[in-house]
Amino acid sequence: QMLHELAGPNGVCERLDADVPLRAAQLLERVHKIQALLIEQLPLLETMFSSEFAKFRDALRPASGFxxxxxxxLEFLCGNKSDKFLALVGEDDAARAEMAVFLDKPTPYDHFIRHLAREDNGVFKIPREGLERDTRKPHEEDPRLVDALELLYRKHDEWGGRGGERYYAQFKVVEQLLELDERFQIWRFGHVKMVERMIGSMTGTGGSSGAKYLLxxxxxxxxxxxxxxxRFGGAAVADAAPADPLSPPGAKPDDPPAPARGGCPFSGGR
Known part of the structure; x- marks a missing residue:
């Protein structure tokens, strides 16, 4: 279902290509609901004891989530791209061909950046490299695209303060993409802890390093x-940071901390 909402007909990617970002944001919210269901299933699996899982774990070999x-x-579509994963499906040529299609596909973020480049006659100054990047590779941080995102946020705040919604849809898409990304990481972390709870540091049934690989x-x-x-509030936050209550009056940031006083065993005092 997530694949359908993201890459299917009239899905997120197509809506961004059609410059209908608000609909794309609505579909991303639906994806979040599906992710929430996946995250909620992990505690249920954790009710199984390690000894119970061990009774049938060997029967799973060499099966793997790989x-x-x-x-x-889904991972390829979102940006976790590597052609080495194509070999993990063995002799299944049809499966490999399906995966290869998604390895080549631009991610939803790629589609959004292209949409942003068409917005306001190039006001966001999207670099050509951001539009023509190799979509078979994972995303890397691009300061110029970060500049464009910062401008979008500031324009949204500017218009929002005047009661307008000029950049609301684009702002919403960015926030929803971030939410998708975060929820995927939350699910991964929950998966890691579940694996550690079940098998500790043992290798996976497919031969991976288990929890270490998942982490x-x-x-x-x-x-x-x-x-x-x-990009937001860094200087203001630093200027407004409260002074260390343990530092003596007039102490500079690089001065060593004041010696502990009293006999608290956790303070180092004697």
Whole structure:
């Protein structure tokens, strides 16, 4: 269903290509609801004891989540792209061909950036490299695209303050893409903890390093959406930061902390 909402007919990608961003945002919200259901299932699985799982775990070998064609298509679509995963489906040529299609597809974020480039006659100054990037590779942070996102946020705030909704739809899409990205990471983390709870540091049934490998996959699909957060309020927050209550009056930021006083065993005092 998530694949359908994102890449199917009249899905998120097509709505962005048609410059109907508000509809794309609505569809992304539906994807969030599906993600919430997936996250909610993990605690149910954790009610099984490790000893119970061990009774049938060996029967699963060499099956693995690596072999899930549908999940890999979803990951490829969102940006976790690597052609090495194509080999994990063995001799299933049809499955490999399906996956290859999604390996080539632009991500929803790619579609959004292209939409943004068409908006307001190029006011967002999207670089050509951002429009023509190799869609078979994962996204990397691009400061110029972060600049465009920052401008979008500021324009949205400017118009919102005047009672307008000029950039509301684009703003909403960015926030919904970020939510999708975050929920995917939350699910991954829950998956890691469930695996650790079940098998500890054992290898996976498919031969991976188990929880250690899964932990390495917890990273954002779209780094630009996270990087732009640091563009707002940084200086103001630093200026307004309260002084360390343990520092003596007039202490400079680089001065060593004041020695602990009293006999609290956790303070280092004697």
């Amino acid at each position: 072999q899930s064609v549908q999940f890999r298509k 390495s996959t917890i990273k954002p699909f779209w780094p630009d959406l996270w990087a732009v957060r640091a």
